[in-house]
Structure formats: structure tokens, C-alpha cells
Amino acid sequence: MIRRLRVLSLFVVALAVGVLVMGMPLAVPLFGQGYSNTNPYAYWVSPGACNVTTSGTPAGTNGLTVAGASTTPVVAAEATSGLGFTLTFICNITPPSYIVTSGTGLQVVDAVFAYSAVNALGTQSATLASGTMNSAQVFSYIAYPTAAVGETPSTVTPVRADSGTLVITPVVASFNATTNTAGAFYTVKFAPAAGTLGWKTDSRQLLLTVTLTALDGLRTIVTSPGVLVHFRSS
Amino acid sequence: MTIRQRLGTILALVAFGVWGLLRPALPPTFDGTLLTAAYAQGYSNTSPYQYWVGPGKCNTTVSGNSTGTNGLTTVGASATPVIQAQTTNVGTNTHTFICNISPPYWVVTSGTGLQIVSASFFYGVQTTGLGVQAATLASGTMNNAIVFSRITYPTPGIGETESTVTPVRADSGTLVITPVVASANVATTTAGAFYSTLFAPATGTLAWKTDLRQLLLTVTLQNTATSATITNSPGVLVRFKSS
Numbered sequence: 329m330i331r332r333l334r335v336l337s338l339f340v341v342a343l344a345v346g347v348l349v350m351g352m353p354l355a356v357p358l359f360g361q362g363y364s365n366t367n368p369y370a371y372w373v374s375p376g377a378c379n380v381t382t383s384g385t386p387a388g389t390n391g392l393t394v395a396g397a398s399t400t401p402v403v404a405a406e407a408t409s410g411l412g413f414t415l416t417f418i419c420n421i422t423p424p425s426y427i428v429t430s431g432t433g434l435q436v437v438d439a440v441f442a443y444s445a446v447n448a449l450g451t452q453s454a455t456l457a458s459g460t461m462n463s464a465q466v467f468s469y470i471a472y473p474t475a476a477v478g479e480t481p482s483t484v485t486p487v488r489a490d491s492g493t494l495v496i497t498p499v500v501a502s503f504n505a506t507t508n509t510a511g512a513f514y515t516v517k518f519a520p521a522a523g524t525l526g527w528k529t530d531s532r533q534l535l536l537t538v539t540l541t542a543l544d545g546l547r548t549i550v551t552s553p554g555v556l557v558h559f560r561s562s
Numbered sequence: 563m564t565i566r567q568r569l570g571t572i573l574a575l576v577a578f579g580v581w582g583l584l585r586p587a588l589p590p591t592f593d594g595t596l597l598t599a600a601y602a603q604g605y606s607n608t609s610p611y612q613y614w615v616g617p618g619k620c621n622t623t624v625s626g627n628s629t630g631t632n633g634l635t636t637v638g639a640s641a642t643p644v645i646q647a648q649t650t651n652v653g654t655n656t657h658t659f660i661c662n663i664s665p666p667y668w669v670v671t672s673g674t675g676l677q678i679v680s681a682s683f684f685y686g687v688q689t690t691g692l693g694v695q696a697a698t699l700a701s702g703t704m705n706n707a708i709v710f711s712r713i714t715y716p717t718p719g720i721g722e723t724e725s726t727v728t729p730v731r732a733d734s735g736t737l738v739i740t741p742v743v744a745s746a747n748v749a750t751t752t753a754g755a756f757y758s759t760l761f762a763p764a765t766g767t768l769a770w771k772t773d774l775r776q777l778l779l780t781v782t783l784q785n786t787a788t789s790a791t792i793t794n795s796p797g798v799l800v801r802f803k804s805s
Contacts, residue, residue: 371666372776376618376634392633394621394660396727400713400778401621401660424666440774442715444724502720511727515774517718553713554662556774 368437368560369425373536375403375554377420382406384413387547395444395551396511402444402551409545412450414462416539417441417550421557423527423534428561433528436467436490437558438519441538444512446549449505450541459494459520464539466494466518472531486535492521513553527559610679610803613666615779617645617797620661627652630792637686637794638754644686644794647783654693654787656705659683663800664777665770670804675771678710678733679801680762683781686755690789692748702737702763705782709737709761715774729778735764756796770802 380390384407395402405415421439428434454461468486473479497517498504504514518536527534536555542548622632622645630648637644647657663681670676697704711729716722740760741747747757761779770777779798785791 369668370773372662372664374619374662375621376616392621394623398711398728399621399623399658399660400729401619401662440715440718442725497718498720498722504720504722508724509727512724513713513715514722514724515715515718553776556715556776 368558369423370556370558371424373419373421373555373557375401375552378403378417378552378554380405381416381418382413384408384410384415384542384548388549393551395553396509398511400511400553402553404549404551406547406549407542408547410542411544412541413548414539414541415548415550416464416537417443417552419536419538419555421534421536421555422532423557423559425559427528427530429528431528432523433526434559434561435523436520436525436527436534437560438517439467439536439558440515440517440556441536441552442513442515442554442556443538443540443550443552444508444510444514445505445540446507446510446551447546448507448543449503449548449550450543452500452503452505452541454494454496454500456494456496457492459488459490461494461496461500461518462539462541464537466490466537467520467525468535468537470533470535471529472533474531489534490520490525492524494521495519510551610801611665611667612799612801615661615663615798615800617643617795619663620645620659620795620797622647623658623660624649625653625656625658627655629790635794638752640754642754642796644796646792646794648792649785649790651690651788651790655785655791656782657785657791657793658707658780658782659685659793659795661779661798662776663779663798664775665800665802667802669771669773671771671773673771674766675769676802676804677766678763678768678770678777679803680760681710681779681801682758682760682799683779683795684756684758684797684799685781685783685793685795686751686753686757687748688750688753688792688794690786690791691750692746692791692793693784693786695743695746695748695784697737697739697743699737699739700735702731702733704739704743704761705784707780707782709733709739709780710763710768711778711780713776713778714772715776717774732777733763733768735767737764738762 387408388406467489469489627650649655710732712732
């Protein structure tokens with residue numbers, strides 16, 4: 329009887345070890361690479377999740393269209409000549425994931441914005457400590473009210489979602505601003521200061537705003553096939 | 563304990579250990595563990611991950627004679643959101659749907675990465691039925707358009723080389739289209755009712771393991787000659803699994 333109990337207890341221990349190893353997220357990268365700090369989750373935000381505005385005089389197509397010989401789906405912004413006008417892309421980049429309310433929640437690592445300038449762009453500027461590029465808040469959020477009787481509506485102006493020093497790659501002084509072939513794209517990466525863009529609250533919408541300054545006096549068209557966002561868990 | 567019992571115990575330990583180690587070779591479900599898979603159906607090779615690509619992630623072009631609504635709209639009594647293409651009765655036109663179907667997942671760079679299993683494209687046809695569809699399966703094309711393609715974007719940096727204009731075929735080998743194009747569903751549908759066609763790359767050939775890439779699905783539909791035609795799609799259902 330004691331021998332049988334010993335064998336049974338060994339089976340139980342073995343089963344527990346098996347289940348523990350099976351349930352350990354860290355075991356995943358050993359044999360099948362999974363979600364980790366060095367291998368963040370990535371999702372594409374398509375043009376349909378974006379819209380555009382301009383401080384210049386809108387012309388041509390402002391909105392969803394296609395670009396280039398391969399008719400890549402894009403969102404386009406176009407304005408006529410003016411002094412120092414801007415073209416702004418606003419995208420809903422809210423992570424399509426479950427809500428991690430514990431710890432620091434989900435962490436947005438960076439957002440890579442792809443764009444194509446049919447006409448050369450002007451000089452770009454940024455105030456990294458304020459998280460702005462060309463005076464527009466890059467990462468912001470809208471906190472929607474909880475569904476209830478007598479709600480207070482959300483605020484009109486989105487709130488900065490990150491804090492600390494924003495990193496833009498390449499730096500704005502070296503921005504890729506020359507003309508592209510239609511349907512060919514550059515990228516720019518926006519990385520919030522590490523750990524400052526936590527995502528752990530329900531009913532919030534995360535926005536990426538990219539404002540590009542045009543060259544003075546030139547009609548300008550910029551298109552974007554979307555944004556690739558990387559995030560990880562806390 | 564006899565030698566037989568000891569051997570049995572050791573074998574049991576090894577078996578459970580191996581089982582525990584190998585099970586995580588499949589990516590975990592969204593809750594970060596595989597325990598759910600053990601007790602409720604989860605993510606596996608036979609039950610791949612799937613995601614909907616809504617019409618907002620697609621756009622349309624026509625070969626000519628555009629009219630009416632080309633773009634996002636709604637269709638049918640239930641106002642189902644769709645992406646639409648519409649042409650007149652002049653000439654013989656094609657309607658092309660291009661969708662960004664990049665998997666919303668972490669980038670698996672090891673092994674063969676993520677594997678796209680199939681993509682079901684849903685479509686409705688109004689006014690006039692479609693014409694004869696064609697495919698060159700070895701080239702992965704339907705009506706001369708590459709079905710699965712990708713764009714590789716440059717790494718953000720100074721002096722980038724822009725991405726190439728023409729997307730590159732993303733799969734290889736023989737594409738499978740179901741139903742076969744000779745039996746494609748081409749008759750008109752009630753507005754808001756849809757057919758489906760399934761595109762499956764040759765097994766294991768559509769691996770997804772590189773950052774900064776965008777995966778596109780292109781579906782070109784051949785119209786009947788000199789017939790006004792409307793086609794619309796509520797989107798694409800994509801299935802993928804891990805290597």
C-alpha cells in the first residue's frame with residue numbers, strides 16, 4: 329500500500345511539474361517564440377482607422393484612396409499653396425487586446441508611421457519633452473464616460489498619453505522629406521519614454537497624431553498606408 | 563519498490579515533463595497561458611487563430627467606367643458595412659479589392675514564424691452577375707492579380723530607401739482557391755447577402771516573421787461584358803497558426 333502511495337505521489341508531483349511548466353509564459357520563448365519584452369505584440373492600424381486635416385486650403389483627395397501602380401490603400405492629405413501650412417494625420421491606435429489593469433498594464437513601445445510625400449516636405453520641428461511634433465501632441469487619449477444616466481461628456485481636447493521625453497527616429501532635423509514615388513513609403517518611429525504609455529483603463533481611445541509641415545508655396549500631397557504599433561505587457 | 567515500478571515512475575516523470583515542455587511550443591492564447599487550451603478549446607494547429615479584417619481596412623479600384631459608390635458604404639436591409647466597387651455597362655470591367663490583412667499578433671521571428679492558413683473573402687454581387695473568373699494557381703494569381711502580397715517598409719532612420727512600389731508575392735507554390743474559379747459563385751445576390759471564396763496558400767509557404775511588413779490580400783473580380791455591376795464586401799476572415 330505504501331509503495332502504491334509513493335508511486336501515486338510521484339505521479340501527482342510529475343503532473344504538477346508538467347502543468348506548471350505548461351502554464352509558464354517564460355517557457356514559451358524556449359520552444360516557440362511568444363510574446364515577451366523583447367518581442368512585442370505588433371498590429372497594423374490601417375488607413376480606415378485614420379483621418380486627415382490641413383491648416384492649408386484642402387484640395388484634391390482628403391481621405392481614403394489608393395496610391396501608386398499597385399493601388400495600395402492609403403489615407404491622403406492634400407492642400408494648395410500657402411505659407412507654412414501643415415497636413416495632419418490622426419489615427420485611432422488603441423491596442424486590440426484585453427485590458428491589463430494590474431501592474432502598469434500594457435505598454436506601448438513605439439508606433440511606426442509610414443508616409444509618402446508626393447511633394448517634398450518642409451522643415452519639421454519637435455518639442456520632445458512635451459511629446460509634440462510640429463506643435464501637435466503625438467500620443468493622446470480620450471477618456472469616454474462610463475455608460476450611465478446623467479453622464480459628463482468626454483473632454484474635447486485629448487490628453488497627452490505618455491510623459492517624459494518622446495523619441496522620434498529619425499530626429500526631425502534629419503527627417504526624410506524628399507519626394508517619394510507614388511506608392512513608395514518612408515517611415516518615422518515615435519517611441520514614448522520607456523514605461524510612460526501604460527494602457528490599463530477601460531473606455532479609453534488612444535490616438536496618434538502626426539503633423540507634417542509642407543514647403544512654403546507648394547501644393548502638397550502626403551499619403552499613409554497606416555501605422556505599425558508595437559506594445560508589450562508590463 | 564521494484565525495478566519495474568521505478569522504471570514506470572521514471573517514464574511517467576519523463577512523459578509529463580516532455581508534455582509540459584512541448585505544449586508551450588504553440589503560442590499561448592490571449593490570456594497568456596495554455597491552461598485554457600487544456601480545458602476549453604484553444605489555439606492549436608487544428609483550431610487556428612482567426613481575425614476579421616473589416617471593410618475599413620480595404621479599398622477598391624476598377625479597371626474603368628467607375629460610377630456610383632466606390633468605397634465605404636452600407637448595403638442591404640441591415641445596412642451591413644461594406645467596401646464597394648461599381649461600374650457602368652461600358653466595356654468589360656474588373657473590380658479589385660485590396661485589404662491589409664497583417665496578423666494582429668506579436669512577431670514570431672523564430673522557426674517558420676506565424677503561418678497564414680487561409681483567408682475567406684466575402685462578396686455580394688448586384689445588378690449583373692459576374693463573368694468568367696481565371697487563375698494561375700502556380701503563380702498565386704486570380705484574374706492576373708497576386709492574391710497574397712507584402713510591402714516591406716524601411717527601418718526608421720536617416721536617409722531611408724523608400725519601400726518598393728510593387729508589392730512582392732507573399733506565398734509560394736500552388737495557391738488553392740475554393741471553389742475553383744471555373745465554379746466561382748457569380749450570380750447576383752440580394753443586397754446584403756454574400757458569397758465566400760477561400761484562398762489558401764500552399765502549406766507553410768506564407769510565413770509571417772519579419773517586423774515592418776504589411777500583408778495584403780488582393781481579390782480581382784471579372785465582370786460580364788457591357789453590364790453594369792456592383793460588388794461589395796463586408797471584409798475578410800483570416801486564419802493563422804504558429805509554426
